[in-house]
Amino acid sequence: MRGRFKKWAEPLINENPKLACFDYELNSNQNFLEFLNKAKDNLILEIGSGKGKFISSMASKFSSLYFLAIEKNVSISGICLKEIIKSEVGNVFLISGDFEKIYPQIINTKFNAIFLNHPDPWPKKRHEKRRLTHPNFLLKYENLLNGNNLILKTDNLDMFNYSLETLKENNWNITYLNYDYKQDDNFDALTNYEEMFINKNIKINRLIANKKGNK
Numbered sequence: 001m002r003g004r005f006k007k008w009a010e011p012l013i014n015e016n017p018k019l020a021c022f023d024y025e026l027n028s029n030q031n032f033l034e035f036l037n038k039a040k041d042n043l044i045l046e047i048g049s050g051k052g053k054f055i056s057s058m059a060s061k062f063s064s065l066y067f068l069a070i071e072k073n074v075s076i077s078g079i080c081l082k083e084i085i086k087s088e089v090g091n092v093f094l095i096s097g098d099f100e101k102i103y104p105q106i107i108n109t110k111f112n113a114i115f116l117n118h119p120d121p122w123p124k125k126r127h128e129k130r131r132l133t134h135p136n137f138l139l140k141y142e143n144l145l146n147g148n149n150l151i152l153k154t155d156n157l158d159m160f161n162y163s164l165e166t167l168k169e170n171n172w173n174i175t176y177l178n179y180d181y182k183q184d185d186n187f188d189a190l191t192n193y194e195e196m197f198i199n200k201n202i203k204i205n206r207l208i209a210n211k212k213g214n215k
């Protein structure tokens, strides 16, 4: 997701330590630890939250669950945080940073679900490792999920087919597959990108996968 540099974003994140932080020293960040402690076994992760429509809607809809948003672009993190503040939800925490840098710090945290919503497709073969469904990422999700669901939706059919094949090759079970998803799953919400694609009549692809047997 591209956008202009927002110079207010970093100060906004620093001014709201109970709602957001940057991606360093998470294990000594008392606000983040308190959030994890409150969430206990009711924690959901979204990687690449963008402008925050999805995570804010989900948090309002499912007030007994806790949502961790990760967004690597600082300016977009700022927009996401504004959306979280506007929604007045108390069950979301945003980490502004790259999932790859955050992962070693949350390696022992377990999630009930991980959402990848319209991830960057990185169409060039030489960028394959950056795709959020590359096998290197799947190994990390396997650890964080402990058998629970990975939920992917994307407008990009090549990215979707790549993800489906990669998941199968890595022995994930595909429990749901839809090439024309109509936003009819209650455990879901519209994202900023998705709204734009729907308005352009572009089909949304969605799958749910798990890797059981390692609990």
Ligand SMILES: C[S@@+](CC[C@H](N)C(=O)[O-])C[C@H]1O[C@@H](n2cnc3c(N)ncnc32)[C@H](O)[C@@H]1O
Binding pocket: 001, 047, 048, 049, 050, 051, 070, 071, 072, 073, 076, 097, 098, 099, 100, 117, 118, 119, 120, 191, 192, 193, 194
């Ligand atoms: C195409 S946008 C989609 C945003 C949002 N999920 C939506 O559907 O509206 C992808 C977002 O993922 C973020 N992103 C990509 N790779 C990431 C990573 N490794 N860690 C955290 N965020 C990432 C990008 O900065 C971008 O904002």
